[in-house]
Amino acid sequence: MKHHMDTNPDIGTKVFCILGDERVFRMRxxxxxxxxIRHAGIKGAYVPFMVQxxxxxxxxxxxQVLNIAGANITMPYKEAVIPHLNELSEGATIIGSVNTIxxxxxxxxxxxxxxxxxxxxLEEAGFDSAxxxxxxFGTGGAARAVVFIFKWLxxxxxxxxGRNKESITHIVxxxxxxxxxxxxxxxxxxxxxxxxxxxSVSSPDEAPDLAQxxxxxxxxxxxxxxxxxxxxxxNFWEExxxxxxxxxxxxRSSLASQVRRTFALWTGIxxxxxxxxxxxxxxx
Numbered sequence: 001m002k003h004h005m006d007t008n009p010d011i012g013t014k015v016f017c018i019l020g021d022e023r024v025f026r027m028r029x030x031x032x033x034x035x036x037i038r039h040a041g042i043k044g045a046y047v048p049f050m051v052q053x054x055x056x057x058x059x060x061x062x063x064q065v066l067n068i069a070g071a072n073i074t075m076p077y078k079e080a081v082i083p084h085l086n087e088l089s090e091g092a093t094i095i096g097s098v099n100t101i102x103x104x105x106x107x108x109x110x111x112x113x114x115x116x117x118x119x120x121x122l123e124e125a126g127f128d129s130a131x132x133x134x135x136x137f138g139t140g141g142a143a144r145a146v147v148f149i150f151k152w153l154x155x156x157x158x159x160x161x162g163r164n165k166e167s168i169t170h171i172v173x174x175x176x177x178x179x180x181x182x183x184x185x186x187x188x189x190x191x192x193x194x195x196x197x198x199x200s201v202s203s204p205d206e207a208p209d210l211a212q213x214x215x216x217x218x219x220x221x222x223x224x225x226x227x228x229x230x231x232x233x234x235n236f237w238e239e240x241x242x243x244x245x246x247x248x249x250x251x252r253s254s255l256a257s258q259v260r261r262t263f264a265l266w267t268g269i270x271x272x273x274x275x276x277x278x279x280x281x282x283x284x
Contacts, residue, residue: 013043013044014037014042014043014044014045014069014070014266014267015044015045015046015047015066015067015068015069016033016037016044016045016046016047016068016069016070016071016072016266017046017047017048017049017063017068017070017071017072018030018046018047018048018049018071018072018073018074019049019051019056019059019060019071019072019073019074019077019081020048020049020050020051020073020074020075020076020077021050021051021053021075021076021077022050023074023075024048024049024050024074025048025050027048027074029046029048029072029074030046030047030048032259033046033072033259033263034046036259036263036271039271039275040263040267040269040271042267042269044069051077056077056080056081056084057083057084060081060084060085060101060108061084063101063103063108064103064106064108067103068103069103069266069267070100070101070102070103070262070265070266070267071100071101071103072099072100072101072262073098073099073100073101073110074099075140078097078098078099078140078141079096079097079098079141081098081101081110082096082098082110084108085098085101085108085109085110086107086108086109087107087108087109087110088109088110088111089109089110089111089112091111091112091115091116091145091148092110092111092112094148094174094175095112095115095141095144095145095148095174095175096141096144096174096175097112097114097140097141097144097145098110098111098112099111099112099113099114099141099258099262100112100113100261100262100265100266102265102266111262111265112141112145113258113261113262113265114141114142114145114254114258115145115146115148115149115152116149116257116258116261117254117255117256117257117258117259117261118145118146118149118228118254118257119149119152119153120253120254120257120261121226121249121251121253121254121257122149122153124253124257125224125226125247125249125253127194127223127224128153129149129150129153129154129155129194130153130154130155131154131155131156132155132156132193132194132223133155133156133157133158133159133191133192133193133194133221134150134155134157134158134159134192134193134194134195134196135159135161135180135190135192135194135195135196135219136150136158136159136160136161136177136195136196136198137161137162137195137196137197137198137199138160138162138196138197138198138199139160139162139163139164139167139168139170139171140167140198140199142198142228143160143162143171143198143199144171144174144175145198146196146198146228147160147171147175147176147177148175148176150177151175151176151177157178157191157192158176158177158178159177159178159179159180159190159192160172160177160178160179160180161179161180161181161182161185162182162199163182165179165181168180182213185213185217186213186216186217186218188218189218189219189220190217190218190219191220191221192219192221192222193221193222193223193224194222194223194224194225194226195217195219195222195224195225195226196225196226196227196228197225197226197227197228197229197237198228200229201229202227202229202232202235202236202237202238203232203233203234203235203236204234204236205234210236211236214236214237214240215236215239215240217240219244219246222244222246223246223247224246224247224248224249225237225238225240225241225246225247225248225249226248226249226250226251226254227248227249227250227251228250228251228254229250229251230250230251230252230255231250235250238250
């Protein structure tokens with residue numbers, strides 16, 4: 001259901017932002033959220049802010065000083081913001097990563113909408129994780145969110161892999177799953193009903209060794225391959241899925257749900273998922 005500002009004068013003018021390092025200026029969040037703000041009939045703006053290393057605490061204090069209504073957090077501050085928040089949602093507490101902050105009543109509360117966005121995407125794809133096995137590539141906040149959701153949805157087996165063994169161990173110890181050696185993945189068939197790429201890499205130009213390793217995977221039980229990235233030319237995850245006859249889903253539906261959930265937390269306005277998907281297509 002869509003609500004407009006003129007039906008709720010209490011919404012007022014809102015300013016939202018995203019905090020990150022220099023990469024924040026290359027992100028599509030300002031375009032996407034600006035479109036959503038216009039679509040919802042809200043008078044407001046969404047702006048990117050680059051924060052220098054070590055100054056994220058000052059930046060969060062500034063949210064209150066400047067009366068910012070809500071903020072997104074991106075790399076590399078999704079964990080660093082946590083000590084500076086007044087409260088965390090249950091999911092953000094377990095995952096140990098925050099991508100959304102609600103500023104209300106002089107307090108900052110952190111959420112992780114990456115997790116709920118991924119869960120919505122699985123539901124949209126018609127994939128029931130209960131009793132299924134999963135293989136997750138990645139060691140960052142996105143991977144932790146994915147593992148958290150698989151546990152929440154009662155997957156029976158969750159293998160977590162990546163290049164950094166210490167980071168894999170950290171995820172497994174904090175959220176769950178079982179560590180899988182990156183080097184051992186091509187030794188034998190992998191029993192995984194779903195494979196998720198939660199790394200930032202989907203192009204062979206970025207990581208030819210990873211692309212080569214993925215192309216060699218033996219996945220006899222795989223029903224669905226998910227790449228949380230999207231819009232990547234020559235996507236080696238997608239090419240491998242097509243070659244093996246595995247259904248493929250990119251990160252568009254997950255992002256649409258994530259944005260929708262974030263916007264609802266900030267404003268109380270729930271714009272339907274279909275409308276968000278259309279907005280992403282336009283802005284894409």
